Amino acid sequence: MLISIPPVSLAFALRAALPWQETALYIAEQVVGGIVGVWAAHLMFELPIWQFSVTSRTSIGQSFAEAVATFGLVLTMFGCVARAPSAIPFAVGLYITSAYWFTASTSFANPAVTIARALSDTFTGIAPAGVLAFIVAQLAGMLVAVAVAVWLWPKAGSGHFR
Numbered sequence: 001m002l003i004s005i006p007p008v009s010l011a012f013a014l015r016a017a018l019p020w021q022e023t024a025l026y027i028a029e030q031v032v033g034g035i036v037g038v039w040a041a042h043l044m045f046e047l048p049i050w051q052f053s054v055t056s057r058t059s060i061g062q063s064f065a066e067a068v069a070t071f072g073l074v075l076t077m078f079g080c081v082a083r084a085p086s087a088i089p090f091a092v093g094l095y096i097t098s099a100y101w102f103t104a105s106t107s108f109a110n111p112a113v114t115i116a117r118a119l120s121d122t123f124t125g126i127a128p129a130g131v132l133a134f135i136v137a138q139l140a141g142m143l144v145a146v147a148v149a150v151w152l153w154p155k156a157g158s159g160h161f162r
Contacts, residue, residue, distance in 0.1 A: 005110040006030055007142035011074045014146050034116030053118050053125025059103060065103035065135040071098060072143030073109045075148060082153035111135045
């Protein structure tokens with residue numbers, strides 16, 4: 001199974017379930033994929049390919065929402081791996097859908113998506129000035145989720161997760 005997003009890749013690497021070299025490769029691929037994806041969307045909707053968002057998302061509430069969104073996503077992944085691996089696709093899809101509605105940030109929960117959304121001046125964008133705060137919040141949420149997952153499922157995450 002492929003790791004889906006940078007915080008999840010990092011979380012599984014921290015739990016020794018994904019080799020660090022693969023983690024770095026996954027993250028690079030995810031960021032490049034996000035950028036290419038946003039450019040493809042611009043082409044499909046006949047928008048200028050090269051653009052930057054002007055949507056400000058720089059409040060403390062938005063950053064906290066990103067930490068919460070990422071925390072929940074990573075914890076959902078660990079819970080599924082520990083208890084019901086076949087539920088991962090459904091659980092992640094349901095979590096991301098619900099987090100879109102219950103977070104002030106609309107749940108980017110992903111540095112690759114955050115970077116890509118900075119390159120799209122649409123209602124889903126984020127001004128480049130807010131990108132770093134979002135990524136820091138996402139990484140903080142991921143780290144808290146790893147700590148909670150170690151407490152909840154001490155043996156889950158050992159071995160390779162693919």
